[in-house]
Amino acid sequence: MEIENSLLEAAKKAREYAYCPYSGFKVGAAVLGKSGRIYTGCNIENVSYGLTNCAERTAIFKGISAGEKEFEILAVTADTKAPVAPCGACRQVMAEFRINRIIMSNMQGKRKQALLEELLPFSFDEEKLRQNK
Ligand SMILES: O=c1ccn([C@H]2C[C@H](O)[C@@H](CO)O2)c(=O)[nH]1
Numbered sequence: 314m315e316i317e318n319s320l321l322e323a324a325k326k327a328r329e330y331a332y333c334p335y336s337g338f339k340v341g342a343a344v345l346g347k348s349g350r351i352y353t354g355c356n357i358e359n360v361s362y363g364l365t366n367c368a369e370r371t372a373i374f375k376g377i378s379a380g381e382k383e384f385e386i387l388a389v390t391a392d393t394k395a396p397v398a399p400c401g402a403c404r405q406v407m408a409e410f411r412i413n414r415i416i417m418s419n420m421q422g423k424r425k426q427a428l429l430e431e432l433l434p435f436s437f438d439e440e441k442l443r444q445n446k
């Protein structure tokens with residue numbers, strides 16, 4: 314519970330740095346690396362909307378680019394009525410790095426936990442790529 318609270322706190326702080334002039338929808342995320350380090354992220358939008366990077370991917374890419382190989386838990390938060398859920402692109406990136414535990418929350422502290430296999434069933438993975446004939 315302690316680590317979950319720390320991750321949500323870190324995600325909440327990172328959310329303040331969201332660059333979202335087009336949607337006005339601020340999101341914060343934090344991911345725990347196997348090393349024990351926490352990497353945070355916010356969403357970063359672009360005038361060519363499709364280049365937008367979500368908070369979750371910002372946090373994961375920060376971890377990878379700092380040398381982190383494996384992760385334990387990812388937390389994400391936004392100012393929504395129900396806990397915010399990661400988009401499909403972020404779920405696929407979480408699958409790439411086997412981030413199995415996801416904590417979704419809102420600003421009021423409402424939480425929901427899920428396993429990646431629940432968020433992304435029948436996922437496309439390395440094993441399927443290797444079945445290429
Ligand atoms: O889980 C989510 C959902 C949305 N967004 C961002 C993308 C975009 O900047 C804005 C609206 O979709 O919120 C995230 O960062 N994470």
Ligand SMILES: [Zn+2]
Nearest residue numbers: 367399400403
């Ligand atoms: Zn996303």
